[in-house]
Amino acid sequence: MIGRVHPKSIMVPDFGFGEHNGGMSTPARGDDVLPGLVGFAAALREAGLRCDAHRVQAYLAAVEQVDIGDPRQLYWAGRVTLCSEPDDLPRYDEAFAAWFSGESPVRRRPTLPVSVQPRIAALAAESTTGENTADDERLSVAASEAEVLRERDLAELTSAERRHLRELMAKLRPVPAVRPSLRYRPARRGRLDARRTLRAMLADGGEPSRLVRSRRRTRPRKAVLLVDVSGSMKPYADSLLRFAHVVVRGAPSDVEVFTLGTRLTRVTRQLRQRDPERAMLDAGRAVADFAGGTRLGETLRVFLDRWGQRGMARRATVVIFSDGWERGDASLLGEQVARLRRLAHRVFWVNPHAGHAGYEPVQSGITAVLPYVDRLLAGHSLATLERLLREIAHA
Structure with missing residues (x-):
């Protein structure tokens, strides 16, 4: 042999x-x-x-x-x-x-990944249905598989489905939120700009030949993402950090990302890298309390004292990704979220379990923060994360 x-x-x-x-x-x-x-x-x-x-x-x-x-x-x-x-x-x-x-x-x-297998079945029918029909069938089957994957729970995906989900998530194009600026710009419609109108009159010999109007400029609105990486959020932490990487890449100078657990960790610099795998690797090295305990109240207080109160959270859209399981004092968590609400423009709480049938907000942390958040959203699938992007853009 x-x-x-x-x-x-x-x-x-x-x-x-x-x-x-x-x-x-x-x-x-x-x-x-x-x-x-x-x-x-x-x-x-x-x-x-x-x-x-x-x-x-x-x-x-x-x-x-x-x-x-x-x-x-x-x-x-x-x-x-x-x-x-x-x-x-x-x-x-x-x-x-x-x-x-x-x-x-x-x-x-x-x-082959799950997303590729239906395409083989579509190609097999090409010889009997014709080239155009087979192409249409292949595209429709692939699209239907992607649509099903978008609705799947992130914690229940197989390895192949996770790889396909990363490809779909990389194609997201978040629209940065904007806010009115104090400065004005010339416009066809808007308020009457008396100063420019008078200058135009002087240039025309004192005759009011035209009226100049202006409207406010717009500036990007800051966004702050706080991702819970405790043990109860471990099945969702990787996907949520990849989602945060997509948001950061869309507006690198206007988005900040922190992880919450037993300590607060800023991972904005790591997630600004273009390569998602390198960004996730560096972020994983920076987060020392991954899959540990949960002290949401204490970590939020640290965030507000060191960054939020000094300007990072002012007039910003703040999104907290957590299931609300709090090992510390729930009343402290409620106080800090109320404090955050007074600073921020909008506060969204994203709970992966909120998208499951029969969910009731009975956790101590959730009940403590509900009076102070603008929206309680689900975040268990790619479709819910896409809806979250629209909520941030229109906040």
Whole structure:
């Protein structure tokens, strides 16, 4: 057999996918084993695993550190270096048993994301329905899948659906909110600009030839996003921070982002990066209390004392993403939200659980802040986050 380790040289371990012969003969020489191991990586690629050159190099380095005569060690050396996700494990087991038992491994297509699979079904119907009909069907099926994904709960998505959701979220184009400025600009309609009208009269010899009008200029309205990253919000924290990255990229100088937990962390600088993956990685390094406890009242007080009272929250739209589970004093949380309401233009509270059927705002934190927030919104899906963008733009 060319390019493989001889089946008599290594036996298949008993891990549920092959018979274990109870031992192994003396391993082959290194020059004979190396092509077989590289060929095994190629067989895994044929089975659908993403075994690039870096993973193969890591696999060969791991094999050098184990006893190649022990099938279990060889099995685990490949499993920890060549498998990139849980879906790879069954295919790795099957390919390992087939390769080292002398059988030809089954060739499979790589697993496609959920959003791509309906397009294959649409392409299959092209030969019977015509090119134009197949294109329309493919687009309609893909659009329907994206629409279903937009309504799905963020905490219940699979890995493939999360990857597709990130693509959809990257396509969001938030419209920055604006507010009236103290300055005026010339306009066809608006108030009468007496000063410019008089200047025009002097230029025309004192005759009121035309009336000059003006209206207020507009300026971007600041937005502050406070994202709860405690343990109860862990299923939603990653998606909400990616949403915050989209909002920051839309108006980098007018949006601020903080995380709430047992401490307050400012992550605006990290989320201003263009690459979302690098931005999320740097933000994760900055947040030391991820999936920890919840002290909303104390962290909001720190925000107001250090940033909000000094101008960041004044006339701004403040959005708090939290489920309202407060370990500290709920009355303190209510006092700080009331204080925030006196500074901000609008205060929105986004609760992922508010979009579920039968939800009742009975948590101590939610009941304490309800009198002081302008809107209690749902934030459990991409569709609800899109509605939140419209609320911010029209605040």
